[in-house]
Amino acid sequence: MYLIVEKFYFLDSHKTTQSKINKLANPKGLDLGEIDTVRWEFMIWRKANAIHKWFVDNVQSGEDDCKTYYVNIEKLRSLYNDIKEVLTDHTQASYILPTSEGFFFGGTDYDEYYFKDLKRTKDRLKYLFDNEKKFENFGFYYGSSW
Numbered sequence: 001m002y003l004i005v006e007k008f009y010f011l012d013s014h015k016t017t018q019s020k021i022n023k024l025a026n027p028k029g030l031d032l033g034e035i036d037t038v039r040w041e042f043m044i045w046r047k048a049n050a051i052h053k054w055f056v057d058n059v060q061s062g063e064d065d066c067k068t069y070y071v072n073i074e075k076l077r078s079l080y081n082d083i084k085e086v087l088t089d090h091t092q093a094s095y096i097l098p099t100s101e102g103f104f105f106g107g108t109d110y111d112e113y114y115f116k117d118l119k120r121t122k123d124r125l126k127y128l129f130d131n132e133k134k135f136e137n138f139g140f141y142y143g144s145s146w
Helices: 015-025 049-058 073-088 090-096 112-130
Strands: 002-008 037-044 069-071 139-143
Touching: 037 112, 049 073, 049 112, 073 090, 073 112
Parallel strands: none
Antiparallel strands: 002 037, 002 139, 069 139
């Protein structure tokens, strides 16, 4: 499970932009042609099935198909708010961010691992919102692979 941040760079006749991208994305200086998009793994989860279920239900229209989906900032803010609510009141976990059974999905208990995944996700999303201006020209994409 991963949340990717992606940045497209418009390549015009100025080679400065291309040079900067190549240094960032291609530090070994390989001849890869023109690079116009750079992708980073913003967050990775392992067996955080409640987070995965949230993305399936709220971003993927219920389709759990291991494809990658665009996630707008408002959806990420909604996830953040749901996590904050559950971390404030653990009794709401099964209603707001329920666990999900499935192949390679891990445990379904509302235990320390469940809340640790939520806390880690909340902290990473808080970083995004604290730096939102710097991320305004980036795209976010959620995907999973089993």
